[in-house]
Amino acid sequence: MxxxxxxxxxxxxxxxxxxxxxxxxxxxxxxxxxxxxxxxxxxxxxxxxxxxxxxxxxxxxxxGIHSGKSKGSRLKDELRLELEKVRRISLSEKKFRKATASYGTEVVSFTQRNILRIYPKQTRVNSSNYKPLIGWMHGAQMVAFNMQGYGKSLWLMHGMFRANAGCGYVKKPDFLMKNGPDGKVFDPKEKLPVKKTLKVKVYMGDGWHLDFKQKMCTVWSPPQFYTRVGIAGVPADKTMKKTKKKLNSWTPVWEEEFTFSLTVPELALIRVEVHEYNMSEKDDFAGQTCLPVFQLRPGVRAVPLFDRKGEKFSSVKLLMRFEFA
Incomplete structure (x- = not known):
């Protein structure tokens, strides 16, 4: 127990x-x-x-790519390639134009591995711009602009960056990023064989009576519209053509076709401008647009036009047809 x-x-x-x-x-x-x-x-x-x-x-x-110039004071020294080093340099438009005039292929070779920025010269106090295509065709990655100004150069910039869904980045063509099969560097000045033919037909235009009725001629004096169509690109492809004037019509019908032979379609932009003929003074501006050729879709299209600053008009459009051969 x-x-x-x-x-x-x-x-x-x-x-x-x-x-x-x-x-x-x-x-x-x-x-x-x-x-x-x-x-x-x-x-x-x-x-x-x-x-x-x-x-x-x-x-x-x-x-991270450091800014720096190669040793030496000459322009050619700045463009010298360094196998174990990547650089970025900035050139004014004046210095860049001089570089491309004397060392065009060296500039292209430099941009294949290094970063090149171009900026407007300081004397552009009116915020004007240089032609950006000279930079793009030599492979420059950064073509700086005066965005507060406007004009044809800014229209080209808008046109280029409408590509790639307007995201702000457009990939350079392969021939600007590497040499050809024979090791040859792309030369924008070289006359190359025609690679593609673009046919553009301008049928008619409409919408000015809605967007311009307070700015242009009155209904008692209808405008006389004509259209200019051209190509901006390498020197061999650059051209501009125009339709006949259509008298006294707010809805002009041109039915005119133009043919453009393109040697470097990858860098080509199609420019479209509409003007109103003025006998006594400078012709009045009536709209513009600029489009990258390599992203054009074949067929009949209603093409909206933009004002001088690049803002789209509410109603003004052209009926056009694009065809590649």
């Missing part, structure tokens, strides 16, 4: 001790878990910061 009582006491004591110890263990466990969680959170923060810092450094190492 005593043995049994002893056993009962022992079990009772053990049970009591176990109960107390469990409570103590729970408190201890709660405390330890909190500290452990905090430790894990601190580690996660540190690890995240480390990964972020590593990512920043790796990203900067990937795209």
């Amino acid at each position: 005593n043995e049994n009582n002893s056993n009962e006491d022992t079990w009772g004591k053990d049970s009591s001790d176990v109960s107390v110890n469990q409570a103590d263990d729970e408190k201890s466990s709660d405390y330890d878990t909190s500290e452990h969680n905090q430790y894990d959170e601190d580690n996660e923060v540190c690890e995240y910061q480390s990964r972020a810092l590593y990512g920043v450094l790796a990203y900067r190492q990937l795209i």
Whole structure:
């Protein structure tokens, strides 16, 4: 009996001790878990910061291209290729034009590996712009513009960047990023064989009576519209043609077709301008657009026109047809 009582006491004591110890263990466990969680959170923060810092450094190492000129004061020295180094340089439009005149293929070779930026000369106090195509056809990645001005150069810029869904980035053609099969560097001045023929037919135009009724001629003196259609691109492809004037009509019908032979269609832009003939003064502007040839869709299209600043008119459109041969 005593043995049994002893056993009962022992079990009772053990049970009591176990109960107390469990409570103590729970408190201890709660405390330890909190500290452990905090430790894990601190580690996660540190690890995240480390990964972020590593990512920043790796990203900067990937795209960080230092500005710098090659040793030497001559323009040709600035365009010298360095196999183990990538550089970016900035040239004014005047210096760039001089570079392309004397070292055209060297400029193209430089832009295959390095970054080239062109900016307007300081004397353009009226915020005018230079022709951007000279930069694009030599592979320049950054053709800086005076965006507060407007004119034909800005129209070309708008036209180029309508490509690629207007996202602001247009990939350079392959021949500007690497040499040809024979190792030859692309030369914009070289006369190349015709690669593609573009036929453009201008059927008619409409919408001026809605967008221009307060700006142009009155209904008692209808306008005399004509359309200019041309190509901006390498020197061999550059041309401009125009339709006949259509007298006294707010909805002119021209039905005229033009053919353009293109040696470098990848760099060609089609320019379209509509003017209203004015016998005594300068012809009035009546709309324009500029489109990359390599993204034209064949067929009959309603082409919207834009004002001088590049803003689309509400109603003015041309009915045109594009055809490649």
